[in-house]
Amino acid sequence: MIEFKNVSKVYKTGTVGVKNANFVIDKGEFVFLVGASGSGKSTLIKLILKEEDATEGKILINRKDITHLKQSRVPYLRRSMGVVFQDFRLLPDKTVYDNVAFAMYIVNATPKHIRRQVPMLLSLVGLSNKAKVYPHELSGGEQQRVALARALVNNPSMIIADEPTGNLDPETAWEIMSLLNDINLRGTTVVVATHAKDIVDFMKKRVIKLENGFIVSDKKGGYDSEI
Amino acid sequence: MKYNIFSYLIGEGFKNTMKNKKSTFAALSIMIATMIIFGVFLAIIENIDSFLTELEHSQAIQVFMTVDTPQEQIDKLRNDISNLDGVNSVQFVSEEDAVNIMKDYFENNEKLLAGVEDIFPPSFLVNFSDLTKSEEVQSQIINMEGVSTIQNSNETTSALLGVGNAIRLISAIILVFLIVVSLFIISNTIKLTVHARRKEISIMKYVGATNAFIRWPFVVEGIIIGVVAAAISLLAIGLLYNWASTQLMSSVLMQRLGIILVNFTDMFSMLVVVYAILGIGMGVVGSMISMKKYLEV
Ligand SMILES: Nc1ncnc2c1ncn2[C@@H]1O[C@H](COP(=O)(O)OP(=O)(O)OP(=O)(O)O)[C@@H](O)[C@H]1O
Ligand SMILES: [Mg+2]
Numbered sequence: 211m212i213e214f215k216n217v218s219k220v221y222k223t224g225t226v227g228v229k230n231a232n233f234v235i236d237k238g239e240f241v242f243l244v245g246a247s248g249s250g251k252s253t254l255i256k257l258i259l260k261e262e263d264a265t266e267g268k269i270l271i272n273r274k275d276i277t278h279l280k281q282s283r284v285p286y287l288r289r290s291m292g293v294v295f296q297d298f299r300l301l302p303d304k305t306v307y308d309n310v311a312f313a314m315y316i317v318n319a320t321p322k323h324i325r326r327q328v329p330m331l332l333s334l335v336g337l338s339n340k341a342k343v344y345p346h347e348l349s350g351g352e353q354q355r356v357a358l359a360r361a362l363v364n365n366p367s368m369i370i371a372d373e374p375t376g377n378l379d380p381e382t383a384w385e386i387m388s389l390l391n392d393i394n395l396r397g398t399t400v401v402v403a404t405h406a407k408d409i410v411d412f413m414k415k416r417v418i419k420l421e422n423g424f425i426v427s428d429k430k431g432g433y434d435s436e437i
Numbered sequence: 438m439k440y441n442i443f444s445y446l447i448g449e450g451f452k453n454t455m456k457n458k459k460s461t462f463a464a465l466s467i468m469i470a471t472m473i474i475f476g477v478f479l480a481i482i483e484n485i486d487s488f489l490t491e492l493e494h495s496q497a498i499q500v501f502m503t504v505d506t507p508q509e510q511i512d513k514l515r516n517d518i519s520n521l522d523g524v525n526s527v528q529f530v531s532e533e534d535a536v537n538i539m540k541d542y543f544e545n546n547e548k549l550l551a552g553v554e555d556i557f558p559p560s561f562l563v564n565f566s567d568l569t570k571s572e573e574v575q576s577q578i579i580n581m582e583g584v585s586t587i588q589n590s591n592e593t594t595s596a597l598l599g600v601g602n603a604i605r606l607i608s609a610i611i612l613v614f615l616i617v618v619s620l621f622i623i624s625n626t627i628k629l630t631v632h633a634r635r636k637e638i639s640i641m642k643y644v645g646a647t648n649a650f651i652r653w654p655f656v657v658e659g660i661i662i663g664v665v666a667a668a669i670s671l672l673a674i675g676l677l678y679n680w681a682s683t684q685l686m687s688s689v690l691m692q693r694l695g696i697i698l699v700n701f702t703d704m705f706s707m708l709v710v711v712y713a714i715l716g717i718g719m720g721v722v723g724s725m726i727s728m729k730k731y732l733e734v
Contacts, residue, residue: 403594
């Protein structure tokens with residue numbers, strides 16, 4: 211599903227983002243990316259999204275080598291994954307419904323399919339009654355749920371989330387994480403970069419830990435488990 | 438492209454025009470200003486053109502043949518002159534025609550013409566399609582067999598033609614300059630809109646939108662602004678032109694000179710085409726130029 215082979219990313223400034231990363235994430239897995247600030251979590255996610263190009267090594271997504279993917283093919287790569295960010299990234303002048311439907315227009319879904327799919331996803335994230343509301347009228351947790359609905363609406367095979375609970379209070383963070391867990395239980399691969407130590411410890415998922423760009427631990431269990 | 442995505446993108450373009458009222462208004466004003474100035478110059482050029490064409494066609498020379506030139510010689514001359522470069526038309530004036538013209542002229546004093554009937558030689562009235570070739574044509578004609586003299590029109594016309602051509606050229610340069618300047622301004626205006634919406638654009642890219650999908654609403658926006666600007670400019674220039682030409686036509690000087698201004702309806706279809714190309718072109722090119730930078734996420 212996602213495979214990194216000796217992947218390194220050195221930024222133009224000379225800063226090392228990720229060094230010599232090797233791992234395989236299989237279909238249906240739930241993986242946490244943890245590590246101190248600046249350890250390379252976001253860099254790793256950007257490599258998966260092809261927002262940044264690896265300076266070394268090989269990245270395979272769904273068995274396809276994306277290391278040298280043409281710029282014009284990148285949108286199609288991104289359609290195979292749903293993306294969620296700390297700052298939600300909703301379109302401010304579109305309603306909740308349109309924010310989710312928008313992702314379907316991009317892939318040229320039929321109106322009929324859109325009318326069926328969007329309410330279904332909104333109900334999945336518990337926002338059926340907020341369809342006509344604008345993002346600024348929602349709480350942070352609700353906005354993140356909209357982002358999740360948008361990420362899921364085209365039935366991607368994986369969800370990639372970079373600190374999805376970073377801007378949320380602990381209780382709401384738990385809600386979002388359990389929602390991600392539900393999504394994972396339905397068969398979608400989930401990769402989450404996070405600082406939420408207690409949640410990671412509690413959920414007992416696979417944890418990839420980064421330090422200064424190096425993967426220092428990769429095992430099932432809690433935040434601090436050693437190799 | 439399927440109907441669904443197509444209508445979605447056009448709808449987005451319309452929404453954007455309404456949403457960004459300030460920049461829409463700015464782009465619209467600049468386009469209208471450009472188009473009206475453009476229209477004014479176009480009207481000037483059109484009138485100069487029509488005046489010069491009129492002048493060129495009215496500047497005939499008369500080529501006299503020797504008396505009693507045989508018919509086959511006349512036919513040959515007519516053919517040869519017609520084939521010269523710069524000649525528009527050749528009209529034969531027979532000896533009888535010449536006499537009749539004279540009779541008309543001296544209608545009350547026919548006695549004056551008594552006995553001179555056979556003095557009038559046959560001639561050709563030669564019109565030019567390109568007056569600048571006049572001298573060249575004349576020197577060629579004078580060497581043809583059977584031609585005796587050429588009666589020439591005055592010299593001032595060629596000076597006038599020179600001035601006219603200079604004005605034409607200057608106006609054309611100004612027109613090109615105007616287009617370049619407004620293209621620059623339009624693309625900057627759109628750049629501002631795009632800049633204001635760069636976050637939206639990057640979000641679209643994360644969700645997997647192609648560059649074309651992101652660009653289309655902006656292009657539609659540009660086209661809408663262009664078409665609206667064209668319509669308003671057309672109306673404005675029409676009113677302006679009619680008002681100005683009424684004023685000018687009633688002036689004594691214009692009547693003296695016998696200048697007749699081109700009718701606006703004669704320029705209308707040309708203006709529509711020019712404005713449509715200008716409006717749509719500026720919209721499309723402007724948005725293309727200004728989008729480029731923001732699509733590289
Ligand atoms: N565009 C960039 N240009 C240069 N250096 C960068 C760039 N982006 C990240 N870095 C550097 O790469 C290293 C890893 O950054 P990254 O954003 O991956 O960390 P992170 O683990 O996501 O941190 P955080 O938890 O604070 O989000 C840092 O030293 C950072 O300064
Ligand atoms: Mg980060």
